[in-house]
Structures are given as C-alpha cells and as structure tokens.
Amino acid sequence: MKLKKQLIALTLMATAGACAWAADPVKIGLVLPMSGPFASYGKQIEHGVKLYLATQGDTFGGRKVELIIKDDSPGTAGDVSKRLAQELVIKDKVDILAGFGLTPSAFAVAPLATEAKKPMIVMNAATSAVTTKSNYIVRTSMTLPQNSAPIASWAAKNKIKKVFTLVADYGPGHDAEGQFKKTFTAAGGTIVGEVRAPVKNPDFAPFLQKIKDTKPDAVFLFLPPGGETIAFMKGFKERGLSAAGIQLISTGDLPDEDILEALGDSALGLITSFHYSEAHKSPENKAYTDAYYKAYPKDRPNFMSVGGYDGMRLIAEVLKKTNGNTDADKFIEAARGMKWTSPRGPVSIDPATRDIVQNIYIRKTEKVGGKLQNVEFDHIADFKDPGKQ
Amino acid sequence: MTVVFDGVAYGLLLFLISVGLSVTLGLMNFVNLAHGAFAMLGGYVCVLLLDRFGVPFLAALPLVALASALVGVLLERTLYRRLYGASHLDQVLFSIGLVFVAMSTAHFFFGAQQQPLQLPEMLSGQFHLPGGLDVGVYRLFLIVIGLVLAFALQWMIAGTQFGAKLRASVDNPRAARGLGIDVDRVFVLTFALGSGLAGLGGALGVDMLGLDPGFALKYIVYFLIVVAVGGSGNIKGSLVASLILGVCDVAGKYYIPQVGAFVIYAVMVAMLIFRPQGLFGRTAAK
Amino acid sequence: MSASTLSTPPDLPGTPEAAGTSAIPKLNFDAGPLRDAARWKPAEYAFWLLPVVAYFVFPNDLSLLSQIVITALFAVSLDLILGYAGIVSLGHAAFFGMGAYAAGLLAQHGWGEPVLGLLVAGVVAALVGFLTSFLVLRGADLTRLMVTLGVSLMLFEAANKLTSITGGMDGLQGIEMKPVLGLFAFDLYGKTAYIYCVIVLFVMFWLARRIVHSPFGLSLQGIRQNVFRMPALGAPVNARLVGVYTLGAAYAGVAGALLAQTTQFVSIDVLSFNRSAELLLILVLGGTGSLYGALLGTIVFMTAHHLLSGINPQYWQFWLGILLIFVVLFARDGIMGALRALTRRFKGSRA
C-alpha cells in the first residue's frame, strides 16, 4: 500500500515540478518561533535568511525566491509546527521547508517532509538525531555533540584533569553531558562531580557551593541561553570560584552574542568550543558582520543568524546546480557533499548523514575594543558530528 | 553552612516579591496573578534608570517602587476596582490577560533578550567572615532590606491607624463604610503598596533571577506558593513561609539535586491539603 | 403542546390511601419544559452541519480544523468539571498530557490502532483524575486553583525527567499510526484525521449531553448552585465530585490522545501551564455551564489566534490579553450568554 502511494505522489510532484521550474517563483516556508520564550531564535534566523537575499540577490537558477514565515510559538509544541508545515505544503504549495528553531519542531515535521517529498533545511535545531528522521533533511547549523566533544579533548590536552559537569536537566543537557564525559574520560580526564540542575532554576547558590567544595580544575557547563546562564555566571564570579582558579568551559551557545552584554564582565575568561564567533577573522565574516550591522543596528550577529544565512545559501547553490528544479530527490542529491566558505569558515554537507561538517573553534571570551567577544585561538578542522559515528 | 545563608537570602528575595501579592490577596481578597507583571515593570524601570539615565542603583530603588505603585493605582482605578466582587475565577482570568499584555509590551519596547543590570561595585563580590564563611555582599544587602521591610509592614498593618482601617475594610466593607472609613481610598493605597513592593522586589531580583519578557509568567508559581503556604494577608506568615521555602529549595538542590523542583511543588500541594488556610493564615473567613 | 394528564399520583407522601380523601383531582399540569429539555433542537442539528460544510469549504485547512475539534473536546471536558460541577482548575492539561503520552507510547510500541489508543488514554487519564480528585474535594476556589496547578507542574517535571520514556523536551517520536479500524490510513492532507476527530468529538459530545441532562447532571448543577443544600437531600456530594472529575479527566485524556495520533508526535507542551490557562480562557469566552459554550469558545478563540498570529507573529499575545480583559469585564457570560440574551430579546419582542 505504501509503495503505491509514493509512486502517485512522485508522478504528481514530477509533473508539477517539471513544468513549474522554468517560470514560477521558488516558495520557501520558514517555520520559526517568532514569539514566546524563544522569540530571539526566530528573529536571528530570519535576519540571516533575509540578509543573504539582500546581499546576494533573490533569483537563482532562473527562479525568484519567495519567503513565507509561520510562527510556531512557543517553539516546543510539535503539534503547532506540524500543523503550520502541513499548511505550508498543502495551502501555500511551498517547494522547500526550512527554519526549525528547536528540536521538537524538527522532529514533528520530519515525517511530513518525507511523505510530501519536500526538502527540509534545518537552520538551528541541534539534537544529533534530527537528520536521521527523514532523508530529505539537510542541516546547516550544528549538532550538540559536534560542539561538546572538542572542548573535552581540548581540556584533556591542556592540563585539565578533574572536571565537574553541571548541565540543565533536559534532553539537550543530557546529550551534551554524555558526549563530554565520553570524550574527556577517553582522553584520560576524570569527572569529579555531576549535577543536573532543574531547567527553571532561579538560584544556583547551592550548586556553586558544591563545586567550590569539590575544588575541580574546571567546570563543564551546559545551560539554556537566557536568565539561568546570567545567574550562574554572576554567581560563579561573585562566590570567588573564578578567583580560586577554577576554569569555566562550555559549548559556545552559552556566551552567545545575544546575551554577552547581559553577562557582562562575569563572562571574561570563559573558554568555549563553537562553530561561529562574531570575532572570526575572515573576509567573508567581515562582509557578513558589516552587512548585518547595517541592516540590524540594534542586534548582534550570532550563530543562529549564520545558520539561517548558510541555509539560504545552500538552497541558492542547489537551485543554481539543478537549474531551478526543486524535486526533493534531485535537491538532496545536489546538496550532498556541497562545499563552500561560510562566514564561520569552510563548511561542507556530509554526503552520508546530510549533516554539516565544519571547523570547531576553541575561543576565550575577552574584551575587544570595549566590546565582549569570543576570540578564537585554536580549532579542529572539518569536524564531523560524533553523535552519529 | 552557606547553604542556609543562601537559602535565607533567596527566601527573603521571594518574600520581597510575594509580600505584595499577599497584601492584595489577603487583605483585599483579590487573586492577582498579574503580580509578576508589576515585579517585571519594576525590573525594567530599574534597568532603564540605570542604563539610560545613569541613576545610581540605590537611588533608583525608591523611584522604581514609586513608579510601579503609580501604575498600580492607575490600573486599580480603571480596571481592578470593577472586579472586587467578582469570583476568584474571573480575577484569575483578568490577571492572566494583564500578564499577556505586559509580556508583549515589554517584548515590544525592550526586545526578547535578557536585560543587563550592572550592580554597583560596593554591592558585588564577596565578604569574608572570620569563620571562613564567605557571604555574598548583595545577598547580605537583600537580607537587610527584606527584614527591614517585613517589620515595617507588620508594624504598619498591626500598629497604625491605617492598618486598622485596612483590616476593617477587608473584613466587612459595608460595616467599615458605616464607621466612616473611606474604603475605596484604603483599597487604592493598599494596592499601590502591594504593587510598589512588587516593583521593588522585581528590581532587586533582576541580578539573581534575570529579566526578560517571560519573567511575569516564569516566576508566578513561586510567588503563589509563598502566599498559599504562608497564608494570605499574613505578613508574618509570608515571611516564615518564604524562608522555609527558600532554605528547602536551596538545600533540596544541594543535597538531592535530581529531586529539585519536585520539593517545592510537593510542599505546596501538601500544605494546601492539610492546612488550606496556610501556616499562619486566619481560617478562610469568606 | 398537549398537556400530559397526570396519572393518579402513586404513594403521595403523607396521604395514606386509607385516609379516604378523594383521589387527587386530575392536575392539568404540563411538565413539558422539563420533559423535553433533553430533546435535540433544530439549532443543534444546524450546528453539527458546520464541520461537514467546513470539510468542503476549507479543504486545505484540515489540520487547523482538526486541532480546533480536538481543543473543543478538551474544552467540553473542562466544562463538565467547571461549568457543571463548579470545580475550578488551572491544571487541566495534566490529563490531556497523560492521554497524549499514553496513546503515543502505545503507538510507539507497536499498538498503533487508533481507537484502542483512545480507550487506553481515556482509562489512564481517568485513573490519574480519580487519584487527584481527592485533593480537589477540600478547600475553596483558590486552593483548587493552586492544587490543580501544582499537580500539572509535577507531571510536567516528571515528563521532563523521564527522558528515556517520554523523550523529555525533545518530545516523543517514532509514533506509527495504523489505519483507523484497519481501513482508513492517515493521509498527508489530513482528511482521515479530520473525519476521525469529528466523529470522536460527536460521540463524546453526545454522551456528555446525555449525562448533563440526566439526574446525575442535575445533581452536579445542584452542587454548583448550593453545596450546603445537597447533603440535606441525601446526595453524597464528595462521591459525585470524584465521579465528574474522573469523567472530565477521561474526556481530556481522549482529547490528548487524538492530538498525539493525528500529529504522530507528543511534545512536552501537552502538559504546559499555557495549555491549561488558554483552555480556561476558551471556556469563559464561550460561556461556562453550557456544552455548546465550550465548542463556540474554541472556534472563536482558535480562529482569532490563527488569524492574529498570521498578521503579526510577534505581538498577537497583546490582543489576546485585551480580548480576555474585555470578556471578563463586560461579556461575563461569554458568547452563549450573549446568544441567550439575544434570543430572549428576540422572542420577547416577537411574543
């Protein structure tokens, strides 16, 4: 029964695809959390996508790009994301689905992308298993393990023997903790303490005190961006843990450019591993950040905007390669193994897992020209997502 | 030992913010879930004063209390007054509506991200007591303010003429009017007091709890727990309840982290079942 | 209306047959209004044509329509508890979530038959409802608000902690739904899903309507209107409240299961505070105390929400807040209240 249905859908798509690709615009449906707790995710990704179209033009492979944005607030409700995606496919007849600020929305829409045979470009959701949920998914942001493994191997190589891990008690937190522990203990390090703090946690005092008592070399941290991170960083400094020489290490989404101001000086000295920093030295990044500030003076470019920017670039490159043909299988074939230089550095799409392969940089948070930046001083080139090895 | 100290500081912060709710709920029998919005307002006004107008932190606090009190009076005169007789359900829905409005207004003016708040030098950092116990200066500052306010409020409610008039108007507005008490004026002042305290609590809390448009909804539960456990309208009850909850939460997280959030919710539900009127509250008069 | 002649009243209290008083004169009394209260009115038939018409008028919006139907069932479940028995709840999503997870886990482990999923979800939610109902019996409105809120928050925490089972924040995936009754597979366009949801809503609504018009329903109204009088009539109030709370929980569980099955995904959001708060808003908007109030409230709220968030995705919550404040201050009886007032005025002016 299933095969017959797929054949009909294929022929339907092919005929529509064939005659449409010459003139009609390419409709891209963006499913993003534009309001609610994760509103800043949606805003940054939208900035990235629109910035690409503004700077590189909006016609590729002979077809003009048309964006349709749907707000799947609060972002963690899979049923809302799936309903909006279904509307985009059936009502707005989009050719490509993109966006997905959080993992639940990506997971919910994946089966739909398979059934409707629509390419699905994930621009932020970071859980490793996302690309396995549908053969039509390509990810241009990052994966959690891809960022937590390098900081672990860096720590082991740099005289950090005893690490205390503190993560937020939710899915992504468990993944980051698991990956860090696996890589760090394999490289000879020991975990001297583990804590999973409740997600809504107005006060870190007890945990900070516990860390201070165990006196580790470093603390590996994974918290959702926002109030919790600020409270922790301030407490870390205020209770004299940084003064006591305990090094704070974590993945780069903690000192995200969006909240660096709010973190203030408590973020100084933080060492993180990430795939993008505003301070990354490359002509592409210089052009990108200048264009970003011109278009959005009130905000700062961060990894989510680059996820959107590169997602749009991938679509543009594929359209050029397939001469405007958005047939799902042709699209994915064209995307596999694609390479380009992104504002973050050289990137490519892993032909097997359709996930992004990129440099992961080790950076330290310092004041550059009066402004807090994550300055890169080391990197691991073309790092694949260890989560799927 | 510092766990107890942190618990007390955190408890007092909870008290500062929720005492306003205890006032509006207990003395005026109004379930004001929008109380968090007044605290958020206080936080944003404080950030505004510090960043844009360079007002020092300590000077900003009274202004913040005044600002949120004024907004409280404005809303009380226009909207809240119509709902004094309404059922708790109506009051809850009304205040949830207010929270939605406050959240999107804050989002519109201040954007979605966290608001930075730089504490003045003398309030940050650590203070090393002889016994090797290092105490956060800001936490000490919070405890002092919390206790001062608690006793001032208790004295005001129990000791002054205004306090007596207030309690009379709530117990029996008709009788109070009969005695010539201008009940409306008393309610306005009480509401202003309640929202002013909330604003102050909000501003003081920014450093520890952070501040973003979701603040009003995120911490609603904590304020309600303090009032429910402490018994509405009872300053002493709210103080003791917030201290117990503060220490319980902190100790819970220190010793048995994975249980963490369950502690607070379980304590709340158990308390409500066995002592519906709260630890010290009067038996529900109405 | 023919006046139903009254058969000689059986053992009239206090009038022993032996007393020899003449048989009670035939009472020309018409019990009509009460006797026909449960009969289906033409307006109701018209109402139930709406979903059929909507199927043809909005073929591309079936997924939105399905979610309106699911929320309508969820609103009916709260109306049974709040509108009829007067129990205030700010944590009704607890049962919705339990139903969703039950159906989701069932389907994930191979029992993908939808109708079976509904039954299991209803039973699981009813069980949770029964266990927590004793917490709700004591205390006044405020305590009930807080207790129900506390229970739903605890379930939310539990769902987040048991990531291995529920998938935690990332949600429960890998749900494979088998065709409904083995015949109708869930299709891309959501046709089967929509029809399936409408049928389930109608059956559950029909049952709720029957219950509401039964002596049990009347006794619930009695409890809501005067909880002191009922024991004096020999009614076991606590047993009735436990009964309706469990029934409401079962209804909410079935609604949760419908969502899990039609979207083949369960996110932790099914247990969130927002869902309970929004449901309360929907019910008050529609007008508590009438099942159609729950349905109308859902339709108006979800459509307004969909259109508003379409217009400006970032600030639709602002208008939602304004709407809520307006309804509470000025239109307290909600849409049903306004409709009743209209019909009364219309009937008044006509008669």
Next chain:
Amino acid sequence: MTTSYALQTSHLVKRFGGFVATNDVTLNVAAGARHALIGPNGAGKTTLINLLTGFLEPTSGSVTLNGEEVTRLAQHQRVKRGLARTFQINRLFADMSVLESVTLAVCERRGIGASWWKPVGAHTDAIDEAAALLAQLKLLDVAHHQTKSLAYGKQRLIEIALALAMKPKVLLLDEPAAGVPTGESRALFETIAQLPREVTILLIEHDMDLVFRFADRISVLVSGAVLTEDVPSVIATDPRVKEVYLGEAAHG
C-alpha cells in the same frame, strides 16, 4: 404502653473552644408528635439542629433516629434514614426552576441521583411525584419559574417541598415562617398541620401563638440546656418560662 420515640438524644454536648453551645441535652421526640423547641435568641437552637442533622459533630453524647444510633453518620446518610430538615435561611437552587429543584430532590430520594443514562425528562414518575408535591403546597402555578424570581414567602414553601420530597419519618422545621408576612404564615402552618401523623415534626419557632396552636409537646432551651419539657398548657403557665422570656425582654 411504651411510647416509641422517633428522635432521641442523650447527654448531647457541643463545645466550641471554651464556649458550650449545647449543654448536656437529652431530648425525646415521640413518633408522630408535634414537638416544638422554643427558647430565646442564642439559646443554641440552630446548633442543636445542626447536631441532629449531622452538619456538626457533637463533642460527646449520642443521637438516635428511630432506635438506630446515627451520631457518627454523615448528613446525607441520616437523610436516607428519613431525617429531613428545612433551613432557617433559604438554601435553594437560584437558577433552577421550582419543578427542577423538587425533581432533583425526588430523584435523590429514589436513589437515581447518580443515574446518568436516561435524561431527567424520561423519569416521568419522578416528575409526577414532584408535581404532586407542588400541587399540595400550591406551587404548581410557578413550577417553571426560576427560584430566584419568586417572592420570599413562596421560596419558604419550596424549602418545605424539598424536605417533604425526602418522604421523611422525622421533619425538622427551623423557623419555617421566618421572614414570611403574617398572612402567608397562617397558610404555611395550615399546610404543615395537614401533614399526617406518620411524619414526626420537631418545630423551632419564635411565634408563641403558632407554637401553642400547633405543638402537642414543648421543650424550652435556655443557653444550650433544656430548662423544661411539657405539654403546652403547663409550659404556658410555668413562671420560669415567662421569666426567661420576660427576663430577656426586661434586660433588653
């Protein structure tokens, strides 16, 4: 011949903290009696009724209904055993029609209060019984009116209708004529007087001439304790009763 008692209490005590509301009350109401309970305000009459109906738990002592001890039984269980009451202050279903309220009471008595399948309208026997009751209390004309729209006097009749719907063996009337204009209270008492002897009535009433015309036995309650109990003629001449009432009047 030993008189059988419908309702008895032995050494009933109720203390609220220090205050003794019911002080060692032993009351025996004969089956079929028209027993009145009189006493000045604050004598503890309503507390006593609340103890009899189970609304309040006694501090000590016991309550017996038709020979069966019911002290620990919940309120609704005592009603099932034939003990019905009216309230001093109306406790009615404001938004329900009169017929609905009485039908609800009849359904509860018939034990179909929890039946959820057949609509109320289908239980024609229950509706007929309710209608007959309304006819008996001359409320038939307002059967479909909402309770809250009726005059206070009519609402008092509904209180009695609801109590009668319980087919009580013992009926507790807590100042049934309170707040009813004198004209209507005469009619009210006619209806009560017509009730058959199977129904034992314990009446609490202030209006002396109503009590003396209605009751065949009177107990006088003063500050929670029974001062005396006797036939109306003896009570009428008993100086202590006069003193208690006059005393109350004299001291003001």
